[in-house]
Amino acid sequence: MKFRQKAVIMDAESIRRALTRIAHEISEANKGVDGVALVGIRRRGGPLAYRLASRIESIEGVKPPVGVLDITLYRDDLTTLGPAPIVHRTEVDFDVADKTIVLVDDVIFTGRTVRAALDALMDLGRPRRIQLAVLIDRGHRELPIKPDFVGKNVPTSRQEIVSVLVEEIDKEDKVVIEEIIE
Amino acid sequence: MSIYRRKDLLGLRDIEREEIEAILSTAVPMKDIITRDVKKVPTLKGKSVITLFYENSTRTRTSFDLAGRYLSADTPNLAVSTSSVQKGESLKDTIKTIEMMGPDVLVMRHPLSGAPHYVARNTSMHVINAGDGINEHPTQALLDMYSILERKGRLEGLKVAIVGDILHSRVARSNIFGLSKFGCELRVVGPSTLMPSNIEKLGVKVYTDLKEGIRGVDVINVLRIQRERQQSGLFPSIDEYQELYMVRTEHLSLAADDAIVLHPGPMNRGIEISTELAESSRCVVNEQVANGVAVRMAILYLMLGGGKDEIAG
Known part of the structure; x- marks a missing residue:
């Protein structure tokens, strides 16, 4: 498949501002970050969760625990794919029981990834509450799932692809809309 | 994309290094699952893995059984000693009978070297060799x-x-x-x-x-x-x-x-x-026993976790 870039919708600076705002919103919504932990959804939710934790530390003086969730084994579309996708480790080194867990992902689209993440998280323990933070909400939900914290709402068509690039993985910070040309 | 696309796992003689690496690296997150409180993921819900052992074994069969269950597959066991095999049913007929019941994977141990290879050629089920004679135990x-x-x-x-x-x-x-x-x-x-x-x-x-x-x-x-x-x-x-x-x-x-x-x-x-x-x-x-469950989970996942169309014979 070939892709054509249609537009850059966020650059490094706007991503930085959006994450700073979300960090403030997380601490405001939870009246501080006592009992709050961040869990990023692999892959790009992971680096975003770590960045949010650093922002929160600079606001609150306390760095919330951070974990990374691999949701592959919880996906609902495995039988519609080609070969079984690679499974990575879930790295949540703290007890999720009775915590407020902020799930972090780069893009929310159908909501199916978040559904899988909720199930994966529940199997690790019983959080007191789960909230959802995303950098981009591109619409087209197929499940009754709504993010609590959003960096940017981006109206898209179903055929378009929203790609979030992060420094830690992609060597640059940027959000682009692409379309499939063949 | 995973590198493991085989229908069966019959031995390590004819398997590529990259396929072995795919199994071993997938076993790492699988081991995490069996060490946590909730030892179950929904991945293979609706799939079934049947074990058919013509030789005595408790640990290998139990290991496959638990590996399947931890991934939410059903894992019935056909006990050869109490089955129609004792009434003289041929291997081919036994396999056909099992196949018609619809399991996805057949885990098989047999005293004759090459028996799982013969079965694999004659069934649409995935076949895993759990030991054949003096040949292999992959x-x-x-x-x-x-x-x-x-x-x-x-x-x-x-x-x-x-x-x-x-x-x-x-x-x-x-x-x-x-x-x-x-x-x-x-x-x-x-x-x-x-x-x-x-x-x-x-x-x-x-x-x-x-x-x-x-x-x-x-x-x-x-x-x-x-x-x-x-x-x-x-x-x-x-x-x-x-x-x-x-x-x-x-x-x-x-x-x-x-x-x-x-x-x-x-x-x-x-x-x-x-x-x-x-x-x-x-x-x-003792670590080997725990790792055995993780490795078998990895194999079942790689065989059954994806769609059907891209699996090469």
């Missing part, structure tokens, strides 16, 4: 490799000695096929009567002296003496075997500093391995 070798990798951090370039009845050991053969793909220096150690002719052609060095064979090695894989497979004349007496080939704690001083000892179980303590060594922290037999 999942045992894969869990051995995983256990070595977990302790040593690598497989590449390690010196591995396999000690015991090499002639009758499918575990030895699968280990040789698997480890040789990773550039290990392989040695086989045992009485010459229990050494297959031309085994050197598999790229291993042959030793009949235990102390020479384990000198400087990183891994000693001690095989079980399979008394059920011994023909008269090949095996020395138990006393003689124990005297010449039982691996003891003091032998570790001949091996590399941090050498580890594997055993596929069940152990005959005091025959092929001393009780003291079996209990020591250098012996990873």
Whole structure:
């Protein structure tokens, strides 16, 4: 498949501002970050969760625990794919029981990834509450799932692809809309 | 994208190094699952894995059974001793009957070398060889490799000695096929009567002296003496075997500093391995059992976790 870039919708600076705002919103919504932990959804939710934790530390003086969730084994579309996708480790080194867990992902689209993440998280323990933070909400939900914290709402068509690039993985910070040309 | 796309897992002889790596790396997150409180993921809900063992086994079958259950597959077991096999049903008819009940995977152990290969060619089910005669036992070798990798951090370039009845050991053969793909220096150690002719052609060095064979090695894989497979004349007496080939704690001083000892179980303590060594922290037999479940989960996931269309025969 070939892709054509249609537009850059966020650059490094706007991503930085959006994450700073979300960090403030997380601490405001939870009246501080006592009992709050961040869990990023692999892959790009992971680096975003770590960045949010650093922002929160600079606001609150306390760095919330951070974990990374691999949701592959919880996906609902495995039988519609080609070969079984690679499974990575879930790295949540703290007890999720009775915590407020902020799930972090780069893009929310159908909501199916978040559904899988909720199930994966529940199997690790019983959080007191789960909230959802995303950098981009591109619409087209197929499940009754709504993010609590959003960096940017981006109206898209179903055929378009929203790609979030992060420094830690992609060597640059940027959000682009692409379309499939063949 | 995963690199493992086979219908069956029959042996390590004809499998690529990349496929082995895919299984071993997938086993890492699988092991995480079996060490947490909720030992279940929904991945293989609606799939079924049937076990059909024509030889006695509790641990291998239980390991496959739990591996399937932890992934939410159903894991019925066809007990050969109480089935129509005892009424004279042929292997082909048994397989056809099982196939019509609709399981996705058949895990099979059989005393005849090549039986799972024959079955695999004649069924649409995925077939996993859980041991065929004196040919191969691929999942045992894969869990051995995983256990070595977990302790040593690598497989590449390690010196591995396999000690015991090499002639009758499918575990030895699968280990040789698997480890040789990773550039290990392989040695086989045992009485010459229990050494297959031309085994050197598999790229291993042959030793009949235990102390020479384990000198400087990183891994000693001690095989079980399979008394059920011994023909008269090949095996020395138990006393003689124990005297010449039982691996003891003091032998570790001949091996590399941090050498580890594997055993596929069940152990005959005091025959092929001393009780003291079996209990020591250098012996990873208990880890092997846990790793076996993780490795089998990885294999089931790689076989069943994706869609059907891209799997090559």
